[in-house]
Amino acid sequence: MTGDRTIQRAAEIIKRGGIVAFPTETVYGLGADAFNPLAVARVFEVKKRPSFDPLIVHVADPADVKKLAKEISSDAKKLTERFWPGPLTIVLLKEENIPDIVTAGLPSVAIRMPNHPMALALIEESKCPIAAPSANLFGYLSPTTAEHVRDQLGDQVDLILDGGPCPVGVESTIVSFLEEEPMLLRPGGVSLEEIESVIGEVGTSPSEDRPTAPGMLPKHYAPRTPIILDWSEKSIDLYKDKNIGLLVFQEPVNNLKLRPMEILSKRGDLREAAANLFAAIRRLDALNLDLIVATPIPEVGLGRAIVDRLRHAASKEE
Numbered sequence: 083m084t085g086d087r088t089i090q091r092a093a094e095i096i097k098r099g100g101i102v103a104f105p106t107e108t109v110y111g112l113g114a115d116a117f118n119p120l121a122v123a124r125v126f127e128v129k130k131r132p133s134f135d136p137l138i139v140h141v142a143d144p145a146d147v148k149k150l151a152k153e154i155s156s157d158a159k160k161l162t163e164r165f166w167p168g169p170l171t172i173v174l175l176k177e178e179n180i181p182d183i184v185t186a187g188l189p190s191v192a193i194r195m196p197n198h199p200m201a202l203a204l205i206e207e208s209k210c211p212i213a214a215p216s217a218n219l220f221g222y223l224s225p226t227t228a229e230h231v232r233d234q235l236g237d238q239v240d241l242i243l244d245g246g247p248c249p250v251g252v253e254s255t256i257v258s259f260l261e262e263e264p265m266l267l268r269p270g271g272v273s274l275e276e277i278e279s280v281i282g283e284v285g286t287s288p289s290e291d292r293p294t295a296p297g298m299l300p301k302h303y304a305p306r307t308p309i310i311l312d313w314s315e316k317s318i319d320l321y322k323d324k325n326i327g328l329l330v331f332q333e334p335v336n337n338l339k340l341r342p343m344e345i346l347s348k349r350g351d352l353r354e355a356a357a358n359l360f361a362a363i364r365r366l367d368a369l370n371l372d373l374i375v376a377t378p379i380p381e382v383g384l385g386r387a388i389v390d391r392l393r394h395a396a397s398k399e400e
């Protein structure tokens with residue numbers, strides 16, 4: 083476990099304009115001082131992230147929303163009271179002083195208070211909000227261990243804080259409050275059901291004239307190996323000559339038992355499945371397979387976030 087001293091060192095790096103990878107309860111982030119545009123620019127550079135894709139600003143105290151956003155609606159406040167610290171990001175109209183590079187020039191800002199002692203200590207010690215995307219190369223799977231970060235970005239970041247595996251395993255749920263009706267921009271670690279139990283109905287399909295999460299390009303969260311979804315016994319013949327690996331929710335596919343297989347949750351628990359998702363896909367991706375096939379996953383609760391990530395990973399559109 084990384085001790086207080088290391089967190090101090092990490093905070094010094096952030097204060098000096100450096101970049102630090104750190105654990106959160108969802109995935110590892112790659113952080114910089116949100117008020118230092120040059121430091122934030124390095125995050126974009128290291129990730130090879132296009133500049134039109136804004137970052138989430140992480141805070142250690144809900145009161146800091148006031149410094150970042152013009153106002154917080156009562157629904158947004160209710161959600162932060164219920165789910166912060168935790169895997170929920172809210173999108174609000176931004177305060178002028180946030181550098182444009184953080185928000186990709188948008189008039190809004192995404193804010194979240196993570197539920198991880200190291201992330202919170204780092205933000206507190208750095209004495210600034212931390213802008214951080216997931217600590218992976220753009221388009222690839224998010225990292226859920228320090229080793230995942232080291233493998234991809236190791237020599238390009240100033241420090242990696244190791245907090246072990248991320249307990250939630252999928253990114254935060256993003257809800258926008260820019261319109262009359264709250265809008266779900268990305269399903270994630272807090273389920274839609276939980277959110278609606280606090281504020282009532284939430285829109286789920288941003289249309290063209292509505293805001294979307296600009297970074298949610300069709301292809302995202304993708305391994306190098308092609309991945310297809312909704313595997314069925316019928317499709318076995320089609321792929322019989324291929325070197326395939328299986329990503330299954332609970333039950334092994336009987337006649338494919340000898341293939342490399344990752345079971346997300348033997349007891350059929352969607353939380354456990356979410357926590358295992360990215361590491362399981364990475365393990366399959368390391369096997370040089372022709373194809374990864376995923377069996378269906380129930381689209382309720384955290385299953386929504388899992389299916390969303392798999393659909394993006396499987397998308398053929400760039």
Ligand code: TXA
Binds near residue numbers: 108111135
């Ligand atoms: O769990 C998480 O949210 C993780 C950890 C590190 O906190 N972070 C994360 O960041 O997933 P990233 O950059 O990989 O995804 C952030 C998403 C992007 O799709 C981006 O487009 C969207 O948030 N986003 C950021 N600011 C936005 C804004 N002002 N309006 C709409 N979407 C925004």
Ligand code: MG
Binds near residue numbers: 215216224
């Ligand atoms: Mg990401």
